[in-house]
Amino acid sequence: MARITFLGAAGVVSGSRHLLESGGSRVLFDCGLFQGEKRLRQRNWEPLGVPPASVDAVVLTHAHIDHSGWLPRLVREGFRGPIHATPATIDLLDLLLYDSAKCQAEDAAYANRKGYAAHRPALPLYEERDVAAALERVSPVERGRWFQPAGGVRCRFHDAGHMLGSGFAEVEVAAGDRSVRILFSGDVGRYDAPLYHDPAPPPACDYLVCESTYGDRDHSPDRPLDELEGVVNEAVARGGMMLVAAFAVGRAQQLVYLLRTLMAAGRIPELPVWIDSPMAVEATAIFRRHAAEHDFSEARMAGVAEAAVSPFVRMAKTAAESKAINHHEGPGIVIASSGMMNGGRILHHLARRLPDPNTTVIVAGFQAKGTRGRKLLDRADSLRIHGRDIPVRAAVRQIDAFSGHADRAELGRWLAGMPAPRTTFLVHGEPPAARGMADFLRSTRGWTCELPTIGQVFDLPAHPTS
């Protein structure tokens, strides 16, 4: 009988790792890093739960680190199978995993310098050579094409509309004279999202493993373009700089695309835009390479679509170019990572400009508990940056429409045509969000839902057991 073990992203929004076992085959769906609070990050040091060498294959729904960032560690600990993902996911993986290794090295060096390492000396979770070893194991597969990650298990990706390359995984597991169908949603994107297609309709399944990041709320009904227009014009009136903490891969490209669209339409003034992230520059090149994947339906003006993925804005690659932005008094827009303000160049911009009441900080994505981004949204008076408490006098605005995740209503829309699965497992949500989604599916559809915890195992019988 097939069975599933939730090894991560159960009751939390990071560390996505779901192990499917059947007839001696073991396939791991996603292999993410735990992020956010320290108690979660410490989980990255714990073993997977089964010996990595015993896992036949990994199926990766998309390149975000909370779904892919533990792969180098998995390989370091003995995994020797293929990692199946779409070609665009694989291109992004190269960028994201090397960046992650760099962050691990920086964290370890910082901990050693400050002397707060739990292990002495503090070691990185993995290194560049582990990333190289993981990337040797990738196996590209186009969406819609069936592949066999392990004996008795076949699988194909469908467009999840969540980020470049993203795909939810449809799985069939042989079970005697019939099969069990399981759907792993990965992260589900939004409808009418800039640059991305709508999520493809999900096929029927016996068991559904569904994300629930925003399972207890609905995003603002405003479209990203309208919301951005309002926030930018308000910030321009305030006169200072706009700091946008944005993930370098995906969000930065969406922002540039929408800003160009608004400027071309005369809805916001022509403003200088800096992309202060070497990684965003590289990601933009990958977006260009996979331009056929994009949905440019929002582009009403000729040339805007092209501008969206071309480096027309001022790119700050070097630290000196980044520091030069400090001399600009605004209005202007700085897009820098990291998206949750845990690190990256956004920090030195925040340290310099948060005390200035003319500054506007734009928060444009999910902010996990314990992150600086969440603290700003919760109206913190000050933020600790590089060992100093920086007073917050800047205006903080959230652009909801930029979330890469479907909200409750959109998940409902995505699942609308699907016959009730036997069980729906709600993962990748903080407990109130996962509960909210479960209540919604139970009350509106009568679906049977489970909210797994980390380590929990469920049998997936082919026939109803009752």
Ligand SMILES: [Zn+2]
């Ligand atoms: Zn994601």
